[in-house]
Amino acid sequence: MKTALWSACAISALIVAALPSGAPAQMDEPATQRRAASVEQLIRLYNSDRGSIQRxxxxxxxxxxxxxxxxFYGEWQAKLAAVDAAELAGEAxxxxxxxxxxVEGAISHLELDRARLKEMEGLLPFRDAIQVLERERRQMEQVDAEGAAGVLAGIEAKVKSARERIEAGRKRKKGDDGKAARESEPEGGAEEADDGGIEVSPVLARRTAAAVRELRDTLNEWARFYEGYEPAFSWWTRRPLADANKALDEYAKYLRETIAGLKGEDEDPLVGDPIGRETLLADLKQEMIAYTPEQLIAIAEEQFAWCEAEMLRATAEMGLGDDWRGALGKVKAAHAAxxxxxxxxxxxxxxxxxxxxxxxxxxVPELCEETWHLRMLSPESQKTLPFAVYGGQYMGVAYAAESMGHEDKLMSMRGNNRHFSRIVTPHELIPGHHLQGYVAARSRPYRQTFSTPFLVEGWAVYWEMRLWELGYPLSPEDRIGMLFWRMHRCARIIVSLRFHLDEMTPQQxxxxxxxRVGxxxxxxxxxxxxxIGGDYSPLYQCGYMVGALQMRALHRELVEGEDGGRGAMTDKQFNDRVLLEGPIPIELIRASLRDEQPKTEAKWMFAGERK
Known part of the structure; x- marks a missing residue:
């Protein structure tokens, strides 16, 4: 009791320290202790304060x-360092x-963002001017319309200068005869020559184009504040603002289409932003994965080899010898009309x-079973979601649409055949994402802050594994459908990590x-x-198979009693407990289910020791 009281007081002190010094009496320390003396409240406070700063x-x-x-993150590091975990209850x-x-992961990504801004700096000579205008508005300084017009007029010239330097770099790279003078281009940044020309990679051009559009939006938000309210503002700024907007729009288009080659067409090159090994290691630390990127690739290759052996076994059962591609082709042809x-x-x-x-x-709660439906994915959506997606109480279904070209129709139909979709459907709905999302919204919802693909996607692929073991596939064709997806999960680890390690291009x-997958x-x-498009975290594609392997290892410990585990849980008890913990790193779920004090860094070698 004494320890619990001390912990409550210690955490309450952190909460109170973050409240305004002039807070009313009802927010004093004793009241705060009674209301929210918990780490959960600290998490809510962290989210609220961070949201205020980011907005x-x-x-x-x-x-x-x-x-x-x-x-902000430095202050929170110091606050949390003062809390003694040993004096808290297990969940806390x-x-x-x-x-x-x-907090540590946020600091790591902040450093990456700073580095990426530095790479763009020479391509955004107008950034400071725009941001100063908006900063002064936020600080409620009186606008100088004439001075602002001068700043706006200068943006067009700065854009022109940046484009000229990029063009000089392009001409130098091609050489006088129009042929490429070098075999390689800058990997992710800009290379500046003595003559002032800049060589810009497609990766940097795409990122900078997005930054230019954001700066244009900032500029227009600044102008809207004054237009129609400050009589002199429009008189001075209307024309230079229009010219600045036009220059920024054209510059963003030039970077995206001419330099990066992204014109919104099916033939567009694939351009992504690799983060490098050090950032991968920092991300793995935050996700509480004890392996290096290279070790994860080796694990994926081992799983891939198992899948290939099973694929050959199913192919033989179909009477096709070792022609697994022929068997896969036959499976793909079995699609709905x-x-x-x-x-x-x-x-x-x-x-x-x-x-x-x-x-x-x-x-499976009755309401969860009742409240799901299907939506057909548009041809545009299928450019990035060619199979299926869970969208929150609905499953997006991919299939050939009337407006597609003939070959695209056939590929969509083959890629969403009945044997592939037979395991995709439970992955997305029940017992997969729909059930998972239903429980997460009702149990420890504050843990959504820490949502990890290693649990979110790992849960769904774990069920693919369990359904395989429990006789869900009814034929060798069904098994090939399931194996295709398991091979796909292995491939995701291999290709995504090698991309971020700069070992594999998008075409490769x-x-x-x-x-390799078919x-x-x-x-x-x-x-x-x-x-590689930037909408998913760099480790997201690893989360499917790696998270499933973690779940499967934990099931062996707590249900099957292997690897020194207790083996006292039923399947239902185990699966329900995992869901109730929320979408957090699985090593922490393991500590909770085993009633152990969680470690601050990943130690669990769920796939065996690695060199």
Missing amino acids: FYDMEWSEERFDRLER QVDLVLLRNE PGEQDNLVAEQARFAIAFVKERDLVS MIDFLVE HERSGATSEVRRY
Whole structure:
């Protein structure tokens, strides 16, 4: 009791320290202790304070934002270092590790953002001018309309200068005869020559184009504040503002289309931003994965080899000897007729729900089972989501659409055949993401802050593994469908990590998916475009198989009693407990389920010791 009281007081002191000094009496320390003396409350306070800072300092590429966030994270590091985890209850210990890891990970990514801004600096000579205008507005300084007009007039000239330097770099690279003078181009940044010319990589051009659009939006938000309210403002700024907007729009288009080659067409090159080994290691630390990128690639190759052996076994059962590509082609040809894909998927969903309920594998609340539906994915969506997606109470279903070209239709139909979709459907709905999301919204929802793909996607792929073991596939064709996806999960680890290690190009990633996994080329291209497009974290693609392997290892410990585990849980008890913990790193779920104090750094070698 004394320890628990001390912990409550210590955490309450941190909460109170973050409140305003002039807070009213009802917010004094004793009241705060009674109301929210917990690490959970610290997490809520952290989220609220960070949100306030990010919303106020909302210019993405500004030193002011970076400096303020760096100070914020440094203050929180010091606060959390003062809390003794040993004096907290088990759940609070897990929450403390989560929050500490979150802060450390945020600092790492802040450093990466600073480095990326430095790479763009020479391409954004107008950035300071725009950000100063907006900063002065936020500080409620009186606008000098005439002076502002002068600043605006200077933006067009700065854009012109930047374009001239880029063009000089392009001409120098090509050489006087128009041929490439060098075999390689800058990997991720800009190379500046003595003559002032800049060589810009497609990666940097794409990132800078996005930054230019953000700066243009900042400029227009600044102008809207004064237009119609400050009589002299429009008189002075209307024309130079229009000219600045035109110059910025054209510059962003030039960077994206001419330099990066991204014109919004199917033939666009695939351009991504590798983060490098050091940032990968920092991300793995935050996700509490004890392996290096190279070790994870080796694990994926081992899993891939198992899949290939099983694929040959299923191929032989189909009477096709060792022609696994022929077997895969036969499986792909077994697709629904136009107009029937939604009925097929709905039938598969109902079968999967009945399968897990009849075997009492996991609790399926009635409302969860009731409240899901299907949506067909548009041809545009299928450029990055060629198979399926869970969208929050609905599963997006990919299939050939009337407006698609003939070859695209055939590839979509083959890529979403009945044997592939038979395991995709439970992955997305029940017992996969739909059930997971339903429980997460009702159990420890504050842990959404720490959501990790190693649990979110790992949970769904773990169920693919368990369904395989429990006899879910009814034929060798079904097994090939399931193996295709498991090979796909292995390939995701290999290609995404090698991309971020600068060991594999986007085209090589596509070729790997086509040649080693058996993807349709359009589907492989869509997948790689999604992997490197920036909408997902660099480790997201690893989360599927690595998280599933973690879950499977934990199941062996706590249900099957292997690897020195207790083996006292039923499947249902185990699966329900995992869901109730929320979408957090699985090593911390393991500590909670084993009633152990969580470690501050990853130690669990769930796939065996590695050199």
